[in-house]
Amino acid sequence: MIDLHTHSTASDGTLSPADLVLQASKAGVTALALTDHDCVAGIAEAQLAADKNDIKLIPGIELSVMWSGRTLHLLGLNIDTSNSDLTIALQKVLDFRRWRAKEIARKLEDIGVENALDGARKMARTDLIGRSHFARHLVEQGHAKDFRQVFKRFLVKGKPGHVRGEWMSLEAGINLIHQSSGVAVLAHPARYNLSRTKLRSLFKELKTLGADGIEVVSGCHSKDENQTMAQHALDFGFPASQGSDYHGPDKPWVQLGRLPPMHYRCTPIWEAGLKIS
Ligand code: AMP
Ligand code: MN
Ligand code: MN
Ligand code: MN
Secondary structure (H helix, E strand, O other), X not given: OEEOOEOOOOOOOOOOHHHHHHHHHHOOOOEEEEOOEOOOOOHHHHHHHHHHHOOEEEEEEEEEEEEOOEEEEEEEEOOOXXXXXXXXXXXXXXXXHHHHHHHHHHHHHHOOOOOHHHHHHHHOOOOOOOXXXXXXXXXXXXXXXXXXHHHHHHHOOOOOOOOOOOOEEHHHHHHHHHHOOOEEEEXXXXXXXXXXXXXXXXXXXXXXXXXXXXXXXXXXXXXXXXXXXHHHHHHHOOOEEEEOOXXXXXXXXXXXXXXXXXXXXXXXXXXOOOOOX
């Protein structure tokens, strides 16, 4: 059982890296990638837990990148977390996130939401603040009934708490992952609201830029979307990745390692560029 996309408290997951690994091991996962947003701070703790629980840990990351004016997510799998280019680039992203958090709080204040920055900081276990931390605070304060609603009403484009992403380019992200000896995979391609034409132009560009694969089976795709992405992977000759995008037990419909089977004609990324052993 292979799960190549998960989050811990090092970004916006709710389990500590050690607990995540333990739960994955209990669920029967044999190889697990920890892919926190723009951050590798959880990897060392996860590695220790993996050694104790006889599970293979793949050091990973989910980079926020820009393409054609939008934010995309790029997975880096099997990265060397000590790479100095990576360390420098991630510090810049952390600085942007810090600034963005203040901006989000300021904008929310304009519509009468008080102390959102303090609230989000309390939800985050580290100094990496994401929209999920704001979302949890806003739900707790009764500004929306659940996580979905809070994004829809406050945190997405066109809504009062939205701040435009200023992440590295897709090209820079792929190069950074390669410099860190990792494998670059486009995360959850069906989650960007791209038309079929636009999505195919993205895949074409990913090919040109040397990306190593696309996430075909995702915990945040429908079964139909998995099938569609399998077809795109075959059309473009991309190896296929799979991951739950697990963020914690509070979303019980997403479980560690529980994924529908990948299309039989796809080449799994662990039989192409990614070493798991
Ligand atoms: P950030 O990188 O700080 O902009 O936050 C992105 C994260 O917010 C994603 O990885 C999800 O965990 C969460 N997220 C984004 N959009 C939504 C949404 N519409 N509903 C629920 N969670 C979302
Ligand atoms: Mn997330
Ligand atoms: Mn993502
Ligand atoms: Mn994710």
